[in-house]
Amino acid sequence: MSESFHNDGSLRIRVTTPQQARAPFRRVFRELTANAGHASVLAWSLFRRDISAEHRQSLLGYFWLLLPPVASTLVWVFLTSQQVITLDSAGVAYPLFALSGTVLWTAFNSGVMATLNALSGARMLLPKVNFPHEALVYSALLKTGLEMLIAALLVGAAILLLGYELRPAFALFCLALLMNTIVGAAVGLVALPVSSLYPDISKGIQFILRFGFFLTPVIYAVPASGPARTLMLANPVTPIITTGRAWLTGSGEAMPAAFAIVSISSLGAMIGGLILFKIALPFLTERLGS
Amino acid sequence: MTEPSLVVAEEISKKFCRSLHRSLWYGLHDLTSAILPWNREDRGNATIGQPVRALRREEFWALKDVSFELRRGDCLGVIGHNGAGKSTLLKLVNGLITPDTGRLTTRGRVCALIELSAGFNPILTGRENIYNQATLLGFSREETQRKFDSIVDFADIGDFLDTPLRNYSTGMAMRLGFAVAAHLEPDVLIIDEVLAVGDISFRFKCMNAIGQLLQTSAVIFVSHAMPNIVRLCSELMVLDRGQVTYHGRDLANGIGQYQALFSGAPQAVSGSGEIVIRELTIQSGESLADLGGTCAVAHGADLRFTVTIDAAEHLEGTRVQFVLWNSEMLPVLDVVASNLEGTYIDLAGARRASVSAYVRQTELNSGKYSLSVIAEAQDHTRTFCRHDNAAYIQVNAETTSGAHSLTVAEWSHEELSAS
Numbered sequence: 001m002s003e004s005f006h007n008d009g010s011l012r013i014r015v016t017t018p019q020q021a022r023a024p025f026r027r028v029f030r031e032l033t034a035n036a037g038h039a040s041v042l043a044w045s046l047f048r049r050d051i052s053a054e055h056r057q058s059l060l061g062y063f064w065l066l067l068p069p070v071a072s073t074l075v076w077v078f079l080t081s082q083q084v085i086t087l088d089s090a091g092v093a094y095p096l097f098a099l100s101g102t103v104l105w106t107a108f109n110s111g112v113m114a115t116l117n118a119l120s121g122a123r124m125l126l127p128k129v130n131f132p133h134e135a136l137v138y139s140a141l142l143k144t145g146l147e148m149l150i151a152a153l154l155v156g157a158a159i160l161l162l163g164y165e166l167r168p169a170f171a172l173f174c175l176a177l178l179m180n181t182i183v184g185a186a187v188g189l190v191a192l193p194v195s196s197l198y199p200d201i202s203k204g205i206q207f208i209l210r211f212g213f214f215l216t217p218v219i220y221a222v223p224a225s226g227p228a229r230t231l232m233l234a235n236p237v238t239p240i241i242t243t244g245r246a247w248l249t250g251s252g253e254a255m256p257a258a259f260a261i262v263s264i265s266s267l268g269a270m271i272g273g274l275i276l277f278k279i280a281l282p283f284l285t286e287r288l289g290s
Numbered sequence: 291m292t293e294p295s296l297v298v299a300e301e302i303s304k305k306f307c308r309s310l311h312r313s314l315w316y317g318l319h320d321l322t323s324a325i326l327p328w329n330r331e332d333r334g335n336a337t338i339g340q341p342v343r344a345l346r347r348e349e350f351w352a353l354k355d356v357s358f359e360l361r362r363g364d365c366l367g368v369i370g371h372n373g374a375g376k377s378t379l380l381k382l383v384n385g386l387i388t389p390d391t392g393r394l395t396t397r398g399r400v401c402a403l404i405e406l407s408a409g410f411n412p413i414l415t416g417r418e419n420i421y422n423q424a425t426l427l428g429f430s431r432e433e434t435q436r437k438f439d440s441i442v443d444f445a446d447i448g449d450f451l452d453t454p455l456r457n458y459s460t461g462m463a464m465r466l467g468f469a470v471a472a473h474l475e476p477d478v479l480i481i482d483e484v485l486a487v488g489d490i491s492f493r494f495k496c497m498n499a500i501g502q503l504l505q506t507s508a509v510i511f512v513s514h515a516m517p518n519i520v521r522l523c524s525e526l527m528v529l530d531r532g533q534v535t536y537h538g539r540d541l542a543n544g545i546g547q548y549q550a551l552f553s554g555a556p557q558a559v560s561g562s563g564e565i566v567i568r569e570l571t572i573q574s575g576e577s578l579a580d581l582g583g584t585c586a587v588a589h590g591a592d593l594r595f596t597v598t599i600d601a602a603e604h605l606e607g608t609r610v611q612f613v614l615w616n617s618e619m620l621p622v623l624d625v626v627a628s629n630l631e632g633t634y635i636d637l638a639g640a641r642r643a644s645v646s647a648y649v650r651q652t653e654l655n656s657g658k659y660s661l662s663v664i665a666e667a668q669d670h671t672r673t674f675c676r677h678d679n680a681a682y683i684q685v686n687a688e689t690t691s692g693a694h695s696l697t698v699a700e701w702s703h704e705e706l707s708a709s
Contacts, residue, residue: 011398011477016388024324038428045425053413128408130384130400131426193321197314280321286387287317 028278035132042131043138050121050143065147066154069106073099076219090221090252092245099158100173100248101218103151104241107177109209110147111184114140115273116192116202119284126281127289133281134274141185148177155248169247176244179259183236183266189273193280197287217242222253236262294397296478296508297360297383302392303532304378305345306352316346351532352378355392358527358537360508362477367523367541368512369548374529376512380404380480383510398477401427405482406467412456416447416466419455423470437473444495445469465492472499479507483514497521514618516545516657520692541690542656549617549658550684557582558678564605565665565674568642569598572661572681574652579681584658589687589696593649595625597663599675601637608674609634609666610645614659614683622659622694625649634668653695656687 032039055061076098079085089097118140119126126133152174159166187205195201216237223229232238239258246254307313345351353375360366368376381387382394384402409426410419420441424434442451445465447458455463481500500522503509513519519526519541526544528536530551536544559567571578572585573594579585587593595612611632612625625647627633635643660682665675687696 013395013397014385015393015395016385017393018388018390042425045422049411049414049422053411057413124408127381127386128404129402129426130386194318197317276325279324282386282388283317283321287313
């Protein structure tokens with residue numbers, strides 16, 4: 001497929017042929033930048049639409065966003081306090097340790113699911129209306145961003161409630177939260193085209209996320225040695241979670257170099273995933289359309 | 291200098307796959323070969339006039355070698371059966387999918403009036419949905435604000451403007467959708483059967499709006515309603531299973547070809563069965579058809595229906611009448627006696643009768659019409675036999691009229707002085 005846009009006077013010309021453009025990535029990148037204005041306005045409108053529609057119908061609203069990390073933290077705090085299980089929290093008070101870990105994990109999780117499901121709400125539109133489809137991804141990211149903002153406020157409130165000092169490094173924790181969302185978004189975006197064709201992919205990812213929780217240092221610290229440590233260090237989410245938490249609590253293992261590497265490559269992967277999404281869309285519309 | 295064409299389609303084709311699993315698999319394959327630089331063996335040769343990659347297993351051409359060119363003010367009508375490739379063509383022009391062969395060029399803003407309520411959110415109010423839909427279709431914020439009153443005015447939904455959309459009727463949601471879309475200023479406009487919903491006054495409003503848009507854009511119009519096609523279109527394309535069977539400016543000819551594509555529904559007999567049709571003939575000039583056949587009739591020619599019926603022992607008599615249905619399943623002609631009911635046949639003497647009706651100067655317009663024979667009790671309380679699609683007549687009239695019938699009047703005029 002090749003599609004090229006250029007201007008002839010005031011009219012935009014679109015040529016579509018089945019031939020391969022010599023550089024589909026460059027073409028789509030140009031298209032993304034050309035559409036940026038309309039796409040961002042549309043993304044904002046979709047974002048507001050979805051938020052207000054969700055909000056209007058629900059009685060508890062944003063409470064549902066806060067509930068999972070709080071509930072999960074409470075469960076782990078209860079289990080450790082009753083000594084049902086013993087988890088190493090690297091010297092940090094366990095409630096704060098578990099809450100910050102869970103919130104960081106949720107950021108990754110939401111990033112994956114938001115982008116993976118970016119098309120599901122727009123299935124009806126795809127074969128009918130031509131609009132800058134990247135707006136769907138942008139609005140999904142905006143929604144996740146809002147969730148993370150609320151989560152950050154929750155952590156801040158928890159710190160004050162538990163009687164700790166809210167240090168300036170809290171800003172770095174928020175950065176880690178953002179980065180983990182981006183790592184998740186990159187994973188979701190890269191998987192999106194194939195998972196739109198085959199729902200198995202999305203099911204598989206959800207399965208991995210469910211068990212990945214236990215193999216990621218979310219509710220416990222990275223062990224000092226052994227195969228478990230090797231396994232966890234191979235996990236790209238580990239440096240973000242442990243470093244973010246170390247910044248927040250002021251103790252524990254920080255991995256700033258790994259943090260930087262994962263962040264930069266995820267940003268790259270996310271942009272690559274967006275381009276992939278644009279290239280894939282006509283193929284998806286063709287196969288899924290009605 | 292004349293403006294270049296707004297739509298140029300050069301031998302575009304599109305393949306589809308019947309099996310779901312294969313379709314998804316081919317989709318994955320096409321997608322990878324679009325991305326991976328080393329996997330491009332089979333797409334490179336798909337240019338105009340050159341052989342294209344062969345169909346894969348279970349694939350077929352949903353659209354094959356379609357070419358046309360539209361300038362501002364042109365309106366191309368596209369007609370065909372379900373599955374003929376009309377929607378595929380619209381999706382291609384709309385840029386939603388890419389052709390497998392050929393080249394498609396569009397200039398300017400392309401806008402589609404296809405299922406206008408797609409994109410609405412049921413929980414939000416009409417007002418909010420107008421803004422969202424307008425943004426989706428590419429209006430700027432200022433443009434929407436400028437046109438907002440006019441949109442509300444056109445939609446004519448009254449007090450419902452601030453009511454959640456889920457409390458709207460289907461027709462009201464449609465009106466809102468059309469009102470937004472009609473305020474776009476497209477260069478290329480794609481219309482697909484959107485006028486099917488809504489009451490008569492709104493349909494008229496839509497037709498007028500489309501007529502206005504037509505003057506400033508190139509339009510592709512898909513419809514099953516021939517009167518609308520005749521009213522709006524300057525040229526016509528007939529699609530049959532992906533192939534173009536007619537493309538030209540002779541609308542009557544095109545519509546005739548489309549209607550001839552109807553293979554006709556199978557004969558259907560209902561009623562009490564106390565009367566059975568033995569034989570049937572339709573005759574017009576040299577042309578003759580019997581049960582299940584098609585009789586060609588020129589406009590203005592005479593027409594004779596003859597039916598032979600067998601009746602059960604106890605029947606004393608029956609009313610017989612003929613009804614002609616057009617291809618949209620609307621009754622267009624009842625053949626009746628002078629009392630405007632079916633003709634009465636006394637069956638006391640014989641169990642078999644031959645009934646004949648002679649119609650002078652058929653006024654029906656071009657098209658294929660299906661014949662029903664109805665035999666019922668004199669007081670209409672009981673149907674003895676109803677034989678639908680018993681035979682067909684194909685009328686040919688050299689005209690561009692979209693009306694159901696054409697009557698030749700005796701005209702006169704006199705000159706009047708103006709004071």
